Amino acid sequence: MPEVKVLVVGSMNADLTTTVGGFPSPGETVLGTDLRTEPGGKSSNQATAAALLGADVSLVGVVGADELGDRLIIEAAAKGVDISRVRRSPDKSTGAALIAVNQDGENTIIVSPGANATLTSADVPDMDLEGAPIVVMALEVPLPTVISVAERAASAGAPFLLNASPMQALPAQLLANVEVLIVNEGEMLALLGEQDLSQGWDYYASRILDLGPTYAIVTRGKTGAVVFEPGDQAAFVTCIDAVQVKAVDTTGCGDAFMGAVAAELAAGCTLVEAAMTGALAGAWAAQHRGAQASYGRRTDFQTLLSAASPQP
Numbered sequence: 264m265p266e267v268k269v270l271v272v273g274s275m276n277a278d279l280t281t282t283v284g285g286f287p288s289p290g291e292t293v294l295g296t297d298l299r300t301e302p303g304g305k306s307s308n309q310a311t312a313a314a315l316l317g318a319d320v321s322l323v324g325v326v327g328a329d330e331l332g333d334r335l336i337i338e339a340a341a342k343g344v345d346i347s348r349v350r351r352s353p354d355k356s357t358g359a360a361l362i363a364v365n366q367d368g369e370n371t372i373i374v375s376p377g378a379n380a381t382l383t384s385a386d387v388p389d390m391d392l393e394g395a396p397i398v399v400m401a402l403e404v405p406l407p408t409v410i411s412v413a414e415r416a417a418s419a420g421a422p423f424l425l426n427a428s429p430m431q432a433l434p435a436q437l438l439a440n441v442e443v444l445i446v447n448e449g450e451m452l453a454l455l456g457e458q459d460l461s462q463g464w465d466y467y468a469s470r471i472l473d474l475g476p477t478y479a480i481v482t483r484g485k486t487g488a489v490v491f492e493p494g495d496q497a498a499f500v501t502c503i504d505a506v507q508v509k510a511v512d513t514t515g516c517g518d519a520f521m522g523a524v525a526a527e528l529a530a531g532c533t534l535v536e537a538a539m540t541g542a543l544a545g546a547w548a549a550q551h552r553g554a555q556a557s558y559g560r561r562t563d564f565q566t567l568l569s570a571a572s573p574q575p
Contacts, residue, residue: 312522515554
């Protein structure tokens with residue numbers, strides 16, 4: 264197996280997506296557009312986003328022995344992701360995400376884990392953690408697997424990046440092994456038990472870093488992102504502005520951000536520099552439909568910056 268610089272461990276899903284005029288209320292039925300079946304899953308998305316930016320990426324995951332599993336593997340490989348560590352489950356179907364997108368590009372998502380639920384720490388050999396690769400995980404796989412891989416990565420000196428989504432209670436033993444925690448605003452508030460953003464960023468930075476991670480990034484959609492870094496007296500807070508675009512579909516934008524951050528850190532960038540690229544990746548993705556199909560390359564980001572720059 265090839266040596267990797269970014270090791271993404273986690274979910275691979277088939278995204279089943281339809282566009283609706285408005286999200287249904289409980290008990291209500293609404294009509295959507297023709298169903299689209301596309302590759303997805305937070306970890307597969309993040310691996311793809313990193314690979315498109317030139318990172319050496321390997322994906323560890325589990326899919327079913329079915330046509331959807333075949334397609335996910337083929338699509339990931341076509342984007343430059345090493346899929347030699349993907350396992351096929353003989354008795355579990357490939358995971359799926361049921362996605363509805365409204366006219367404003369916002370989405371609601373229900374995930375059926377399928378084979379993802381069988382991923383264990385044993386799927387990650389010790390040799391894959393040697394050489395301190397960037398290790399990336401989200402929470403679409405069993406929490407004990409995430410805890411174990413984080414602990415092993417820390418022991419091997421490999422920086423562990425955690426996208427705490429879908430949000431759930433996170434034990435201290437996990438957060439203590441997280442190098443970079445990435446959450447959106449809602450996930451941050453849930454993690455801290457806060458109701459709103461009425462406090463200043465210095466307050467939230469202190470509270471999040473006190474939980475255990477060395478660094479943290481809060482993504483804010485069209486507003487940008489905020490980077491929290493430790494300091495001698497107080498945390499350093501850096502706000503990253505977003506490039507303003509017309510959002511068509513926000514599905515997978517957070518994963519584009521996460522994958523870009525991992526790729527940039529593997530290339531030796533600072534966390535703030537990585538977050539700036541992440542913001543570009545998310546903005547580019549928001550302009551296009553789908554998750555992985557919407558992800559861009561560096562040349563696309565330059566186009567985005569040029570379009571956003573004031574003209575003389």
